[in-house]
Amino acid sequence: MSDATSPGPDRKAQIDAFARRHRFKWWEALPWLLAIGAFFIFEPYRALGAQIFATVLFALSLDLIMGYAGILTLGHSAFFGVGAYVCGVLSVHGMGDPLLGLLAAALGAALVGFASGAIVLRTSGLTLLMQTLVVAALLQELANKAHSITGGSDGLLGMKITPVLGVFRFDLFGTTAYVYSLAVLFIGWLVARNIVESPFGRSLTGIRENVNRMHAIGAPVDRRKLIVYTISAAMAGVAGALIAQTTSLVGLDSLGIERSGDLLIMLIIGGPGKLYGAFIGAPLYMIARDRFSEINPVYWYFWIGLFMVFIVVFARGGVLGMIERWRERGRR
Amino acid sequence: MSGLALETRALSKAFGALAVSQDINFKLEAGARHALIGPNGAGKTTFVNLVTGVFAPTSGRIFLGDEDVTTMPQARRVKRGLVRTFQISALFRKLTVLENVTLTISEREGVANDLFRPAGARRALIEEAYSLLEPLGLAAEALRPVSELAYGRQRMVEIAMALALKPKVLLLDEPAAGVPTTESATLVDMIEKLPKDIAVLFIEHDMELVFRVAKRITVLVQGAVLVEGTPAQIAGDPRVREVYLGERKHT
Numbered sequence: 001m002s003d004a005t006s007p008g009p010d011r012k013a014q015i016d017a018f019a020r021r022h023r024f025k026w027w028e029a030l031p032w033l034l035a036i037g038a039f040f041i042f043e044p045y046r047a048l049g050a051q052i053f054a055t056v057l058f059a060l061s062l063d064l065i066m067g068y069a070g071i072l073t074l075g076h077s078a079f080f081g082v083g084a085y086v087c088g089v090l091s092v093h094g095m096g097d098p099l100l101g102l103l104a105a106a107l108g109a110a111l112v113g114f115a116s117g118a119i120v121l122r123t124s125g126l127t128l129l130m131q132t133l134v135v136a137a138l139l140q141e142l143a144n145k146a147h148s149i150t151g152g153s154d155g156l157l158g159m160k161i162t163p164v165l166g167v168f169r170f171d172l173f174g175t176t177a178y179v180y181s182l183a184v185l186f187i188g189w190l191v192a193r194n195i196v197e198s199p200f201g202r203s204l205t206g207i208r209e210n211v212n213r214m215h216a217i218g219a220p221v222d223r224r225k226l227i228v229y230t231i232s233a234a235m236a237g238v239a240g241a242l243i244a245q246t247t248s249l250v251g252l253d254s255l256g257i258e259r260s261g262d263l264l265i266m267l268i269i270g271g272p273g274k275l276y277g278a279f280i281g282a283p284l285y286m287i288a289r290d291r292f293s294e295i296n297p298v299y300w301y302f303w304i305g306l307f308m309v310f311i312v313v314f315a316r317g318g319v320l321g322m323i324e325r326w327r328e329r330g331r332r
Numbered sequence: 333m334s335g336l337a338l339e340t341r342a343l344s345k346a347f348g349a350l351a352v353s354q355d356i357n358f359k360l361e362a363g364a365r366h367a368l369i370g371p372n373g374a375g376k377t378t379f380v381n382l383v384t385g386v387f388a389p390t391s392g393r394i395f396l397g398d399e400d401v402t403t404m405p406q407a408r409r410v411k412r413g414l415v416r417t418f419q420i421s422a423l424f425r426k427l428t429v430l431e432n433v434t435l436t437i438s439e440r441e442g443v444a445n446d447l448f449r450p451a452g453a454r455r456a457l458i459e460e461a462y463s464l465l466e467p468l469g470l471a472a473e474a475l476r477p478v479s480e481l482a483y484g485r486q487r488m489v490e491i492a493m494a495l496a497l498k499p500k501v502l503l504l505d506e507p508a509a510g511v512p513t514t515e516s517a518t519l520v521d522m523i524e525k526l527p528k529d530i531a532v533l534f535i536e537h538d539m540e541l542v543f544r545v546a547k548r549i550t551v552l553v554q555g556a557v558l559v560e561g562t563p564a565q566i567a568g569d570p571r572v573r574e575v576y577l578g579e580r581k582h583t
């Protein structure tokens with residue numbers, strides 16, 4: 001250990017290092033390069049690719065509240081589903097413009113996020129977990145009952161999505177879907193990244209690490225949580241709308257808590273609170289499920305369960321946590 | 333102006349049947365160096381929690397300056413300059429030392445509501461945070477996560493975060509607890525060097541520190557004020573010897 005009492009000549013170096021943490025690093029280009037490469041290499045899988053991108057965006061939205069602000073939820077599918085239904089129902093009624101659909105989905109989900117957040121965020125821990133679950137279950141039941149609008153358990157019928165920007169039609173090969181989803185994910189990532197690097201985003205980590213201290217330094221904790229919850233809901237709504245648009249399908253399962261559970265697993269595999277966990281966990285999970293389900297879908301949750309035990313015992317912090325530990329060791 | 337930084341009138345708190353604070357009338361003068369002492373479980377920390385707004389009192393009133401803050405939310409009292417430290421360090425453990433203090437300054441300045449500009453762009457705040465670490469001997473560890481620091485060092489971060497808020501009234505809950513004797517000199521030095529206009533109330537078990545720093549002492553026993561006075565009066569008070577100083581000899 002160095003001499004703790006000397007101010008140290010490295011004051012400037014330390015402050016520089018600290019102040020420059022938000023700058024782009026070379027490896028942050030990797031996901032995008034990979035996505036562009038995969039477009040050409042895995043041509044038959046473009047439709048799956050589009051779904052993966054939307055799911056990454058969904059996981060990214062969860063990371064904002066769970067990984068950064070420490071808000072535990074099992075009801076995030078509520079916002080995904082609201083987004084999917086909003087843009088789906090609009091398209092049934094002749095408003096099938098994709099971008100308009102995304103915007104409406106974001107607004108609708110944000111509204112539901114704000115309203116439900118204002119109630120459930122007063123609690124924490126298990127109570128919060130239960131309440132978020134209840135919100136998702138309630139919305140699912142509502143969608144089920146509103147058969148005339150949503151199609152109930154039959155799913156929404158007659159979605160008509162018009163070409164993106166009036167030019168790019170959604171084709172059977174998923175080419176438009178791939179590029180479109182990737183572009184939306186890119187924007188979502190820019191937004192999320194900007195938030196977590198902002199003073200607001202940093203204060204979220206404070207809330208996660210020690211909420212008592214946040215109160216003691218005069219932070220409006222409840223307001224911060226509600227703001228990020230609303231933003232996250234909007235983002236989840238966009239993810240839901242993306243999948244609805246690119247598959248032309250919306251069903252009750254889009255609101256289901258199984259989806260929330262899957263999402264949680266993806267984020268834990270990738271590593272929460274580091275922004276890129278979503279980019280690792282979601283593709284891993286979805287590609288693995290795609291492969292395994294060809295063999296035997298029944299065993300999927302068995303393997304996933306086993307894998308989760310492995311992560312919790314041996315790889316805390318998910319894949320990113322492991323990478324970080326390797327780098328730490330390399331430095332010593 | 334009453335010349336008081338802080339005042340409580342008949343402040344009481346009960347947890348169910350357990351009366352933890354009983355009818356506490358307390359005055360903290362502007363610029364005070366005031367010690368609150370008492371045996372374990374006397375209700376000292378509870379008093380801090382009441383005054384800062386962590387707990388709502390069962391009855392009684394709290395004044396900050398001339399303002400009645402009894403029902404004011406915790407965050408707003410902080411904005412009025414009422415700042416506390418924790419007896420058991422309450423830090424952002426996974427974040428670096430510099431981040432802990434920078435977050436605090438961001439809250440003080442109200443910039444923590446900003447969603448747009450990167451945090452690193454506000455260099456002046458970071459410089460200020462770093463400057464707070466230097467006299468406390470924390471500069472070399474500025475970029476290490478708090479969780480990797482020895483507990484004694486964490487106590488120093490605790491102090492740094494309180495100072496980062498530029499307090500007008502500072503409540504220190506056993507600042508020296510867990511600080512090794514080799515470092516407690518820095519701490520005492522730090523407390524003594526605090527600007528004169530800050531009113532300081534500190535809870536402490538270390539009598540040497542109490543008598544060295546305090547101009548006034550309040551003794552709390554079983555949730556009630558037993559006696560208040562100058563260090564000389566307290567040292568000479570037979571009741572204090574009996575319930576407190578006497579008891580300390582066993583430990």
Ligand SMILES: Nc1ncnc2c1ncn2[C@@H]1O[C@H](COP(=O)(O)OP(=O)(O)OP(=O)(O)O)[C@@H](O)[C@H]1O
Nearest residue numbers: 347350352370371372373374375376377378379419
């Ligand atoms: N949240 C709470 N709920 C119930 N009882 C509490 C709570 N907080 C404190 N108490 C009780 O109040 C009494 C006073 O506790 P407090 O922590 O204020 O004592 P203290 O004087 O700070 O003691 P120490 O010197 O050990 O820090 C104790 O009996 C404690 O068990």
Ligand SMILES: [Mg+2]
Nearest residue numbers: 376377378419
């Ligand atoms: Mg105490």
